[in-house]
Amino acid sequence: MKYLDEYRDAQTARRYAEALARIVQRPWTIMEVCGGQTHAIVRFGIDQLLPPQIRLVHGPGCPVCVTPVELIDKAIAMAGLPEVIFCSFGDMLRVPGSSSDLLRVKAEGGDVRIVYSPLDAVQIAAANPQREVVFFAVGFETTAPANAMAVLEARRRGIENFSLLVSHFLVPPVLRAILESPGCKVQGFLAAGHVCTVMGYTEYEPIAQQYHVPVVVTGFEPIDILQGVLLCVQQLEAGRAVVENQYARAVRREGNQAAQAALHEVFQVVSRHWRGLGEIPRSGLGLAEPYARYDAERRFGISVAPPDHDTTCISGLVLQGAKRPLECPAFATTCTPEHPLGPTMVSSEGACAAYYRYRHVAGGQDGRA
Amino acid sequence: MGEHSLENGSLVCPVPLNQYPVVLLAHGGGGKLMHELVAKMFLTSFRNPWLEARHDGAVFPLDGKRIAFTTDSYVVRPLFFPGGNIGTLAVNGTVNDLAMCGARPLYLSVGLVLEEGLPMETLWRVVSSMAEAARQAGVQIVTGDTKVVDKGKGDGLFINTSGVGVIEHDLPVSPSAIQVGDAVILSGDIGRHGIAIMAARESLQFETEIESDCAPLHQLTSTLFEHGIAVHCLRDLTRGGLATALLELAEISGTHIVIHEDHIAVRDDVRGACEILGLDPLYVANEGRFVAFVPAHEAKRALELLRSRSKETVPAIIGEVEATPRGHVTLRSRLGTSRFLHMLSGDQLPRIC
Numbered sequence: 001m002k003y004l005d006e007y008r009d010a011q012t013a014r015r016y017a018e019a020l021a022r023i024v025q026r027p028w029t030i031m032e033v034c035g036g037q038t039h040a041i042v043r044f045g046i047d048q049l050l051p052p053q054i055r056l057v058h059g060p061g062c063p064v065c066v067t068p069v070e071l072i073d074k075a076i077a078m079a080g081l082p083e084v085i086f087c088s089f090g091d092m093l094r095v096p097g098s099s100s101d102l103l104r105v106k107a108e109g110g111d112v113r114i115v116y117s118p119l120d121a122v123q124i125a126a127a128n129p130q131r132e133v134v135f136f137a138v139g140f141e142t143t144a145p146a147n148a149m150a151v152l153e154a155r156r157r158g159i160e161n162f163s164l165l166v167s168h169f170l171v172p173p174v175l176r177a178i179l180e181s182p183g184c185k186v187q188g189f190l191a192a193g194h195v196c197t198v199m200g201y202t203e204y205e206p207i208a209q210q211y212h213v214p215v216v217v218t219g220f221e222p223i224d225i226l227q228g229v230l231l232c233v234q235q236l237e238a239g240r241a242v243v244e245n246q247y248a249r250a251v252r253r254e255g256n257q258a259a260q261a262a263l264h265e266v267f268q269v270v271s272r273h274w275r276g277l278g279e280i281p282r283s284g285l286g287l288a289e290p291y292a293r294y295d296a297e298r299r300f301g302i303s304v305a306p307p308d309h310d311t312t313c314i315s316g317l318v319l320q321g322a323k324r325p326l327e328c329p330a331f332a333t334t335c336t337p338e339h340p341l342g343p344t345m346v347s348s349e350g351a352c353a354a355y356y357r358y359r360h361v362a363g364g365q366d367g368r369a
Numbered sequence: 370m371g372e373h374s375l376e377n378g379s380l381v382c383p384v385p386l387n388q389y390p391v392v393l394l395a396h397g398g399g400g401k402l403m404h405e406l407v408a409k410m411f412l413t414s415f416r417n418p419w420l421e422a423r424h425d426g427a428v429f430p431l432d433g434k435r436i437a438f439t440t441d442s443y444v445v446r447p448l449f450f451p452g453g454n455i456g457t458l459a460v461n462g463t464v465n466d467l468a469m470c471g472a473r474p475l476y477l478s479v480g481l482v483l484e485e486g487l488p489m490e491t492l493w494r495v496v497s498s499m500a501e502a503a504r505q506a507g508v509q510i511v512t513g514d515t516k517v518v519d520k521g522k523g524d525g526l527f528i529n530t531s532g533v534g535v536i537e538h539d540l541p542v543s544p545s546a547i548q549v550g551d552a553v554i555l556s557g558d559i560g561r562h563g564i565a566i567m568a569a570r571e572s573l574q575f576e577t578e579i580e581s582d583c584a585p586l587h588q589l590t591s592t593l594f595e596h597g598i599a600v601h602c603l604r605d606l607t608r609g610g611l612a613t614a615l616l617e618l619a620e621i622s623g624t625h626i627v628i629h630e631d632h633i634a635v636r637d638d639v640r641g642a643c644e645i646l647g648l649d650p651l652y653v654a655n656e657g658r659f660v661a662f663v664p665a666h667e668a669k670r671a672l673e674l675l676r677s678r679s680k681e682t683v684p685a686i687i688g689e690v691e692a693t694p695r696g697h698v699t700l701r702s703r704l705g706t707s708r709f710l711h712m713l714s715g716d717q718l719p720r721i722c
Contacts, residue, residue, distance in 0.1 A: 001637050001640055001641065004640070004644065008703060008704070009703075010703050010704050010705060013704045014705075042708070043649075043708065044702055044704055044706060045702055045704065045706025045707060045708055046704075046706070048706045048707070049704065049705075049706065094714070103393055103394065103395065104391070104393065106394075107391050107392065107393050107394065108391060116571060116573070116646075222704055337714055338401060338402070338714050356711065357711045358708040358709060358711075
């Protein structure tokens with residue numbers, strides 16, 4: 001299949017692995033930022049192809065993982081209201097709040113629907129004028145433009161029974177937070193290709209310079225990731241620290257300016273609480289003032305109690321790349337995808353869930369088959 | 370009465386009620402929650418050797434013959450989809466469960482639960498399809514039942530079918546008969562049914578229409594028995610797909626099943642849809658595919674027999690059975706790497722990005 005098979009080719013993969021083995025001199029720790037990349041690395045076993053000096057750690061780029069419990073609890077409370085049709089992408093439905101999840105709300109009679117595009121939610125609102133339609137707007141810069149378009153479409157059509165529960169996060173501020181955290185081990189980044197498709201990569205240039213850390217904009221197929229790691233290691237071995245674009249078939253330096261315009265029209269930069277990482281200033285998006293009437297939090301005014309935190313869970317450290325899932329005492333014992341203690345076990349893109357699915361074997365250490 | 374007790378205070382519900390006070394859709398999704406429910410509630414309540422075999426049906430002796438008996442309920446939405454409808458599914462599904470017991474399907478029962486307001490024309494189309502599917506499969510629908518529920522209390526139409534078949538060979542075809550060294554044969558490409566249903570349900574438009582693989586399988590399986598292949602186990606791939614079926618079999622047989630990604634056929638249109646939706650085709654449902662476990666030295670002949678009887682699909686040897694680690698399934702990727710497959714909690718959910 002075009003655009004797929006050439007990026008999964010075994011011979012090409014071997015060539016990149018050999019090239020890496022030839023140039024690597026010292027141990028390096030590289031973080032792949034995006035959960036989609038983590039998923040691909042573990043699914044395709046890419047880390048098994050790397051020389052032992054290279055350690056990949058998994059970044060915070062999983063929207064399901066970093067959405068705080070308080071917001072999930074608000075989603076659950078809204079979804080239980082009789083007038084509400086609550087629309088969400090599929091993988092948010094299983095995410096546990098402090099005492100329930102959206103699948104359970106659905107089982108108990110709540111009108112919870114999986115949609116494939118936020119515009120579908122606008123359509124549902126148009127078709128059900130007597131109901132309130134809430135769309136759970138989750139994600140990074142990647143999903144924000146489509147969510148902005150949904151708001152603009154609702155406004156254009158005069159649809160007033162539509163609102164967003166916004167949980168949007170921005171990548172550059174969290175990379176800075178990781179680099180500034182004490183004990184940070186990350187020496188290079190594979191930046192998230194899809195985020196950069198929208199935003200371009202000029203925002204990463206000052207980060208590379210200021211922290212002297214290479215940033216390689218990287219795609220999601222095995223060959224993309226291997227090539228991204230190779231470019232990153234070449235820089236590290238040469239003592240260079242610039243932004244490079246491995247994912248040139250999708251990413252331009254300036255990004256997609258039409259998408260950025262929609263994003264900036266509808267959203268404004270706000271501080272956000274990241275699950276597992278805490279409050280990071282100016283690290284997320286909220287609805288801009290002219291669009292405040294589409295804000296579900298304002299519309300429903302729901303407040304929830306702050307949840308208890310489980311102390312054994314190390315997801316915060318996993319999200320910062322300081323620890324790996326198998327170093328957690330709760331991993332696959334008290335913490336499983338059915339009963340996750342922390343966010344990284346919840347989403348299929350979460351580092352712990354990816355390890356559980358592809359690596360874990362009862363009694364084994366790392367589960368390499 | 371504590372929260373763990375059922376009405377009879379002396380019984381303790383084996384499914385932890387504090388975790389699952391109500392039934393979730395995932396309890397029927399063919400994944401881990403469903404297996405827990407079956408193992409903890411149904412197996413422990415009805416305990417007997419036939420149920421404990423955890424086969425697609427029960428096999429028991431009757432008048433010197435071996436008889437296979439099975440049942441299945443069909444709740445698919447939408448009722449009609451490319452490549453079939455709930456009626457063809459209800460006939461073929463039960464025919465296939467009998468075929469997986471190594472039996473020749475003979476007689477089916479049909480129970481219909483109709484929702485008030487269902488167009489009579491819809492019912493007629495479904496019943497006509499059932500008659501045609503039964504004719505093609507060579508089975509008779511010999512008894513049935515009809516109930517109508519209030520409007521809003523059903524999803525148009527639910528069907529239950531049960532089936533009886535006769536086993537005309539002496540092989541103990543079952544998951545526990547799987548042996549180390551067996552070859553694993555897959556009867557064709559995977560993932561068509563699940564994607565066809567999802568596309569129809571969500572009105573997703575792909576370049577080409579993907580049709581369900583819904584089909585009766587006993588003509589294929591019987592050719593193996595007729596030619597004296599020492600079949601150890603058969604299993605059709607339904608909810609949960611190839612991965613879930615193999616995981617169940619590895620667990621029941623206490624073996625390690627190794628499969629090779631590049632031997633597993635997935636059509637380009639199905640693969641494309643899976644990529645877009647973030648689904649793994651290994652876990653997508655099928656309604657006309659099965660795996661056969663046969664001794665390695667008979668694998669090539671079995672494959673040739675299956676290929677000679679297959680019309681539009683190409684059966685392939687996809688893997689082999691090893692001893693350890695017991696109860697696990699390993700996928701060897703095209704890149705030469707390996708990973709364990711795991712059972713999902715319930716249905717696969719499309720990902721955000």
